[in-house]
Amino acid sequence: MTLFGKDPRLLVRQAEPFNGGPGPDALLSSFVTPNELFFVRNHGAVPEVDPAAWRLTVDGLVENPLSLSLADLQRFPRRSAAATLQCAGNRRMEMMAVAPIPNELPWGTEAISNAEWSGVCLRDVLAAAGPRAGALHAAFTGLDETERHGHRFHFGGSIPLEKAMRPEVLLADTMNGAPLPAVHGAPARVVVPGYIGARSVKWISRITLQEEPSDNYFQAKAYRLFPASTGADNVDWEAGMMLGESPVNAVTCSPLEGDRLPAGPVTARGWAVAGGGRRVARVDVSADGGKSWKTAELEAVGDGWTWSFWRAVIDLAPGEHEILCRAFDSAAQTQPDHPAQVWNFKGYANNAWHRVRVVCG
Amino acid sequence: MTLFGKDPRLLVRQAEPFNGGPGPDALLSSFVTPNELFFVRNHGAVPEVDPAAWRLTVDGLVENPLSLSLADLQRFPRRSAAATLQCAGNRRMEMMAVAPIPNELPWGTEAISNAEWSGVCLRDVLAAAGPRAGALHAAFTGLDETERHGHRFHFGGSIPLEKAMRPEVLLADTMNGAPLPAVHGAPARVVVPGYIGARSVKWISRITLQEEPSDNYFQAKAYRLFPASTGADNVDWEAGMMLGESPVNAVTCSPLEGDRLPAGPVTARGWAVAGGGRRVARVDVSADGGKSWKTAELEAVGDGWTWSFWRAVIDLAPGEHEILCRAFDSAAQTQPDHPAQVWNFKGYANNAWHRVRVVCG
Numbered sequence: 001m002t003l004f005g006k007d008p009r010l011l012v013r014q015a016e017p018f019n020g021g022p023g024p025d026a027l028l029s030s031f032v033t034p035n036e037l038f039f040v041r042n043h044g045a046v047p048e049v050d051p052a053a054w055r056l057t058v059d060g061l062v063e064n065p066l067s068l069s070l071a072d073l074q075r076f077p078r079r080s081a082a083a084t085l086q087c088a089g090n091r092r093m094e095m096m097a098v099a100p101i102p103n104e105l106p107w108g109t110e111a112i113s114n115a116e117w118s119g120v121c122l123r124d125v126l127a128a129a130g131p132r133a134g135a136l137h138a139a140f141t142g143l144d145e146t147e148r149h150g151h152r153f154h155f156g157g158s159i160p161l162e163k164a165m166r167p168e169v170l171l172a173d174t175m176n177g178a179p180l181p182a183v184h185g186a187p188a189r190v191v192v193p194g195y196i197g198a199r200s201v202k203w204i205s206r207i208t209l210q211e212e213p214s215d216n217y218f219q220a221k222a223y224r225l226f227p228a229s230t231g232a233d234n235v236d237w238e239a240g241m242m243l244g245e246s247p248v249n250a251v252t253c254s255p256l257e258g259d260r261l262p263a264g265p266v267t268a269r270g271w272a273v274a275g276g277g278r279r280v281a282r283v284d285v286s287a288d289g290g291k292s293w294k295t296a297e298l299e300a301v302g303d304g305w306t307w308s309f310w311r312a313v314i315d316l317a318p319g320e321h322e323i324l325c326r327a328f329d330s331a332a333q334t335q336p337d338h339p340a341q342v343w344n345f346k347g348y349a350n351n352a353w354h355r356v357r358v359v360c361g
Numbered sequence: 362m363t364l365f366g367k368d369p370r371l372l373v374r375q376a377e378p379f380n381g382g383p384g385p386d387a388l389l390s391s392f393v394t395p396n397e398l399f400f401v402r403n404h405g406a407v408p409e410v411d412p413a414a415w416r417l418t419v420d421g422l423v424e425n426p427l428s429l430s431l432a433d434l435q436r437f438p439r440r441s442a443a444a445t446l447q448c449a450g451n452r453r454m455e456m457m458a459v460a461p462i463p464n465e466l467p468w469g470t471e472a473i474s475n476a477e478w479s480g481v482c483l484r485d486v487l488a489a490a491g492p493r494a495g496a497l498h499a500a501f502t503g504l505d506e507t508e509r510h511g512h513r514f515h516f517g518g519s520i521p522l523e524k525a526m527r528p529e530v531l532l533a534d535t536m537n538g539a540p541l542p543a544v545h546g547a548p549a550r551v552v553v554p555g556y557i558g559a560r561s562v563k564w565i566s567r568i569t570l571q572e573e574p575s576d577n578y579f580q581a582k583a584y585r586l587f588p589a590s591t592g593a594d595n596v597d598w599e600a601g602m603m604l605g606e607s608p609v610n611a612v613t614c615s616p617l618e619g620d621r622l623p624a625g626p627v628t629a630r631g632w633a634v635a636g637g638g639r640r641v642a643r644v645d646v647s648a649d650g651g652k653s654w655k656t657a658e659l660e661a662v663g664d665g666w667t668w669s670f671w672r673a674v675i676d677l678a679p680g681e682h683e684i685l686c687r688a689f690d691s692a693a694q695t696q697p698d699h700p701a702q703v704w705n706f707k708g709y710a711n712n713a714w715h716r717v718r719v720v721c722g
Contacts, residue, residue: 225693227645227656241642245692275692276637281602284588290702295588331606331636332586332710333694334703341651342695349693 004046004183007036013105017042017146018183021110024253028269031300031309032082033113035176040183041087041111043155043218044146047203051187056125056171060139060208063130070187073171076120076128081168083193084273084307085200087111088223088243091251091354092347094339101347102232109251109354112273114306117191119172123165126209131161135209138164140190140201141216148217156216157199157223159192159244161209168193168277168305171204193305194276196243196349198223213242223348231345246275248335249351250283250310250327255358263318263361268296269311270354274329277304281332285312286324290337290353296325304330318361324353365407365544368397374466378403378507379544382471385614389630392661392670393443394474396537401544402448402472404516404579405507408564412548417486417532421500421569424491431548434532437481437489442529444554445634445668446561448472449584449604452612452715453708455700462708463593470612470715473634475667478552480533484526487570492522496570499525501551501562502577509578517577518560518584520553520605522570529554529638529666532565554666555637557604557710559584574603584709592706607636609696610712611644611671611688616719624679624722629657630672631715635690638665642693646673647685651698651714657686665691679722685714 003018012020021027021039030037051070058066066072090111095101105111126138139158146155163169170191173180180186185202192199198218213219224240250272255261272280280302284293296312314323326335336342339352364379373381382388382400391398412431419427451472456462466472487499500519507516524530531552534541541547546563553560559579574580585601611633616622633641641663645654657673675684687696697703700713 225642225689227643227654229654229656241689241691241693243693245639247692247694275694276639278606278637281586282588293588293590295590328586328602330602331608332602332604333608333636333712334697336695337698337702341698351694 004040005036005181006040010037011108011110013107017044018046019105022113023110024256027110027271028253028309031114032116032176035178035181038113038115038184039087039111041197042144044144046183047143047145049143049187049203054187056188056204057206058125058129059206060210061132061135062209063132064128066125066129073120073125073188074173076124078118079121079170080116080118081170081193081305082114082116083168083191083305084112084114084302085197086246086273088196088198088348091350094352095343095347095350098340098343101345104347112271112307115175116177117170117172118174119170119188121167122169122171122190123167125171126164131209134211136161136211137209137213139208139210139214139216140204141206142201143203143205153217155201155218156214157201157219158214159195159199163192194245196223196246199244222346224346225348226344226346228343243348246273247349247351248274248278248280248327248329248333250325250335251354252323252325252356255323255356257356259358261316261358261360263316265313266316266360267311267313268323268325269309270325271307271309272327273307274304274327278329278331279304280308280327281330282328283310284326285314287314287316287321289322290324316360320357320359323356323358326353365401366397366542367401371398372469372471374468378405379407380466383474384471385617388471388474388632389614389670392475393477393537396539396542399474399476399545400448400472402558403505405505407544408504410504410548410564415548417549417565418567419486419490420567421571422493422496423570424493425489427490434481434486434549435534437485439479440482440531441477441479442531442554442666443475443477444529444552444666445473445475445663446558447607447634449557449559449709452711455713456704456708456711459701459704462706465708473632473668476536477538478531478533479535480531480549482528483530483532483551484528486532487525492570495572497522497572498570498574500569500571500575500577501565502567503562504564504566514578516562516579517575518562518580519575520556520560524553555606557584557607560605583707586709587705587707589704604709607634608710608712609635609639609641609688609690609694611686611696612715613684613686613717616684616717618717620719622677622719622721624677626674627677627721628672628674629684629686630670631686632668632670633688634668635665635688639690639692640665641669641688642691643689644671645687646675648675648677648682650683651685677721681718681720684717684719687714
């Protein structure tokens with residue numbers, strides 16, 4: 001075991017703060033990612049939280065502001081649900097090959113994992129506080145601290161109140177049946193299925209109902225989507241779209257980039273995921289640059305909040321090949337062909353066709 | 362005025378049953394499409410319905426089956442909402458240019474319109490009937506009759522009960538402030554914002570709560586999405602995805618295909634729409650085949666249930682140009698580049714980049 005009890009197979013993208021995720025083979029080894037393999041996205045040091053002293057404040061546009069101990073929180077009805085979390089920056093490295101993206105983590109395809117969470121429904125806690133008229137967003141603040149542009153502050157973000165009141169949104173205190181690990185937000189974190197991982201705030205300490213989205217840096221500036229013509233030098237932060245639901249995405253985990261394989265039938269395997277509660281309807285694989293596609297078999301079918309695993313057998317002649325994959329979601333939406341089409345200077349939401357080059361024979 | 366009180370500017374794609382919609386210039390003339398311009402998608406003759414004799418049956422997995430007169434229905438609380446409806450076959454003609462799609466309507470870009478609907482919330486009616494455990498879908502049957510494969514039957518379809526219980530789904534009896542026109546489903550129709558038009562069943566006569574989706578031909582076989590390798594000769598109907606929410610889409614309405622324009626600044630205008638309550642976050646225009654994109658201005662911003670209108674000024678040198686447009690929705694999803702990438706033998710859900718060729722100078 002290494003830092004934070006993580007599996008040594010984690011690809012570590014940054015040591016401090018600690019950021020890493022499971023490589024393609026490790027990732028595909030289990031539909032429910034073991035805690036020691038689950039990817040980690042930290043914006044600051046892991047805070048040391050004394051569970052006995054921890055309080056969750058619920059305030060803002062509520063009838064009854066709350067200050068809950070862990071025992072208070074755990075008195076709400078319990079709920080368990082599987083949910084796949086994915087960093088908005090997953091697959092950024094492919095965008096970096098199009099044009100530089102400085103000062104951001106060079107994620108390959110490993111900033112995604114799937115766990116069974118349990119805890120209480122956020123909406124039950126909000127109902128106890130009593131949302132007041134005018135409340136449109138639930139803003140979350142964590143206990144982790146970070147620094148940007150000379151200011152030191154806590155990580156935070158928000159989701160629309162309509163989403164916060166949906167049954168799938170949890171305040172989780174366990175992960176795959178174990179107490180929530182420190183690096184994943186102990187004693188309690190938000191889990192917002194179907195949204196970019198950044199909204200699933202760890203080490204949750206405050207939930208504020210308010211009229212506007214959070215003014216935290218990670219909601220107001222970072223995690224916004226800009227056109228390719230926008231850069232750090234000309235950015236108008238207000239003009240970018242605040243990221244929420246994730247777009248449909250798919251990745252080939254096997255074979256690996258650069259693999260040498262016998263010519264003939266090759267089994268490609270990987271994951272696909274849709275956002276916002278949409279399901280993965282279909283995964284296609286192509287070995288001719290997208291001129292023709294073969295429909296993959298969904299070997300583990302997720303619901304609207306989890307990924308699916310897929311496999312397809314394709315026949316490859318001797319020589320070099322590029323294996324492409326793409327998914328369709330239940331809203332008949334599919335993926336753009338190349339990262340250049342979705343490139344943005346922060347490197348978010350890359351859901352272009354995934355490409356793996358192999359040599360056969 | 363012509364047939365069914367429609368504007369003579371309607372592009373009529375089929376005379377019987379009557380199918381047509383407003384050409385690009387007519388469509389762009391008003392954010393709320395006047396009734397006489399609103400597109401018409403019929404699968405059979407317009408039924409003659411006596412409003413005094415009309416009844417709406419609500420049955421299936423309900424505690425209290427209902428048989429409502431129009432007056433009964435109109436006693437529920439009233440609600441008005443704008444909603445854009447779009448046929449799943451809109452832009453099929455561009456797919457037909459990739460490979461033939463026999464026996465389907467050759468829609469250009471005109472199978473879409475936007476109206477202000479009023480009526481009652483479907484969920485209020487369903488609540489009065491009392492959904493029973495096990496009810497997962499609301500199946501709709503209209504009074505219009507059609508024939509397929511030698512069988513004569515009523516048009517129908519279904520939506521998940523979770524969607525049926527959302528506030529935006531209406532049983533509408535007025536359209537843009539006027540009584541619902543006969544050709545649009547008088548005396549009452551379903552309006553399912555964010556879904557393909559086929560689920561907004563006109564001349565509604567029966568709503569059945571059930572465990573499974575409707576077994577009507579238009580739910581069980583038609584309006585399913587298949588891969589390009591599937592054709593009428595090898596189709597396994599069960600294998601296709603039942604269409605529900607629409608994918609993000611955008612079209613240039615001005616200039617028109619083939620227009621001759623002075624070189625210099627050209628103003629492109631059009632619509633964009635997202636499905637499932639997602640919003641249009643951005644529209645891009647390209648005149649260099651998608652190598653670079655200019656962000657359009659949203660001149661009329663819709664909510665999650667309506668389209669948006671956009672405009673962009675692009676500088677065109679003398680010569681031939683292709684103007685491309687594409688949109689991003691609030692889930693960071695965008696469109697595929699070419700209809701070949703989404704081609705399917707029924708010609709549904711074409712949301713490839715829209716292309717308009719013009720000559721300048």
